[in-house]
Amino acid sequence: MARTRSIGAAVGILLGLSLTVGCGGGGFQDNSGGGQDSGDKGTVRMLVNITPNLTKAYWRDLVAPFEKKNPGIKVQIDSPSAADGSVDSTLQQLLAAGNPPDVVEGSHNDKVIPYLRDLSDLSWAAEAPMSDAQRLDGRLYDVAIGQQVQSLVFYNKKAFAKAGISKPPATMQELTADMKKLKAAGYLPMQTAGEWVTQAQVMMMFAPTLTTAQPDWFKQAADGKRSLSADLGPSMNLYKSWLDKGYLDKQALGTKYAEGETDFLAGKAAMYPMGCWFVAAEAQAKKDFEVGVFPSPLLNEAGTPRLSVTPGANYRIFKSGKHQTASEKLVRFLTTDHTAVAGQLKQDSSFRTGYPYDLSPLADDVQKLLDSSAGHQAIVGGGEYQMPAGFENEQDKEVQSLYTGGKPVSGLKNLDSWLKAQTK
Structure with a gap:
């Protein structure tokens, strides 16, 4: 199209x-x-x-x-x-x-x-x-x-140490295993929120899995050439398992963006997937722990994820x-x-x-990640890499439906139907 x-x-x-x-x-x-x-x-x-x-x-x-x-x-x-x-x-x-x-x-x-x-x-x-x-x-x-930079996961170094985690995960499977340790250590493993945050975090976390092998995935998806059910299915099944196991707060839809940010900075959660703009808030916050950052890993492979960037x-x-x-x-x-x-x-x-x-120091860490990713980046917004207007809202509804009993397969099927209608 x-x-x-x-x-x-x-x-x-x-x-x-x-x-x-x-x-x-x-x-x-x-x-x-x-x-x-x-x-x-x-x-x-x-x-x-x-x-x-x-x-x-x-x-x-x-x-x-x-x-x-x-x-x-x-x-x-x-x-x-x-x-x-x-x-x-x-x-x-x-x-x-x-x-x-x-x-x-x-x-x-x-x-x-x-x-x-x-x-x-x-x-x-x-x-x-x-x-x-x-x-x-x-x-x-x-x-x-x-x-x-969008495909980032910020983490509480104090929580990781308490849970016995010595280094950031290299795959989503390792991240899932770390979540189990973090929950056992008394932490909510991952901070999320309602509003736009639910959908945005899903794409921030799983975009590297989509784009590492296919750098122009977003361009192809915007033109109706990708199946969300096929490409996002395994990732969304994993996300739903996190929710079922209590690694995400099942009542998070009532949490506003600013509140979620504040809760993480208060030490209530161990990880917080968010874009690099969070660095400014972290620099101003008073807290008793140090924040680290790692690029969102691939689903199953331990390879270098392609860093997602947007204007x-x-x-x-x-x-x-x-x-x-x-x-x-x-x-x-x-x-x-x-x-x-x-x-x-x-x-x-x-x-x-x-x-x-x-x-x-956190801003310096993000700058290093960006510098080291030169030639290994994926565009996730702007121009021909921008998904059709309304996609974020449609996906947000489907992601949030998982919190109220919905199933990934149904949500992705609805998204595919919606996207097909936009690209006729």
Whole structure:
């Protein structure tokens, strides 16, 4: 399936929501912008992720130097307003209302691609990290500040020592055996949570098994060329066995993301699968144990897992906005100004060659894993490696159903049916 066909279908979906973006206010003829451009004046609305690390105050401080250098431009920081707190869900509501932001941070939804400005002609955007991987049908809509590593498992070194575990596991089978020891030592073996965390952790843990032999697995899956039932079946059966044995909290769906993070840092669980952004929270936490990290291992083999990476803190510009020059200046500042980039990398624990920062020993450990994986990485998000919009929500429902009596085979079958419908 050609991804352009997927985008065309997405246009119809959004127009079905009475979307007026891009067809009112005089319209536009190309990707350079919509209507009249305010130039170096006006208020740029930027929708951003709000997390325990990325507070609204943090975003205000980040753009303050830009506003000082550009006195005619103000930046309005907008928080997600959707019930699930996500940027992409909020975007769909804003688009349906015909009121998109000028700039968005952290969006990967391919349904909004038709309404984004093509940034391919901007040399500074084309030189951004992972720009080639982010292209879709040859066009560039995203500018990232760096890379984020996702296939990581953080662990409590004190808990491992108490359980008699001398080194991180080399396979998922070894990890399972370690869980048994950790539970016997009085620890919840693995910390999880509800919301988006349940699904995200599954993909973080098992992506290396999918991509080590097939680096472009996500690209093939997005095009409907993979069977989730076949590829994820063994992994999901193992995950369900962890749940049945009490290695995961069976009541975890009531735990919010921030609460799960706090519980791990309080020493209540021995392991915590999470992306590298957790490093920033760990550096600020007061605790009586040291945190280590290892790459999520392969299911059965003791080989070197392929490290999963995704663009970190990507920015997009909506082409219907009336502040194209100001928006472009803002995104360029956020992704090329050395101080702004280094601050963002440190705040959310992303990484970029040539932009080192001093944060913590754990951050150094993640940087070493990333450096040693050069040439042995797998892209898990962005461009043609991005799963169809809605996949994460669909998979989240199926993973969470395991906590209420569901079976992996049924959930994966539902996912395959859903994915097939998206790729027709």
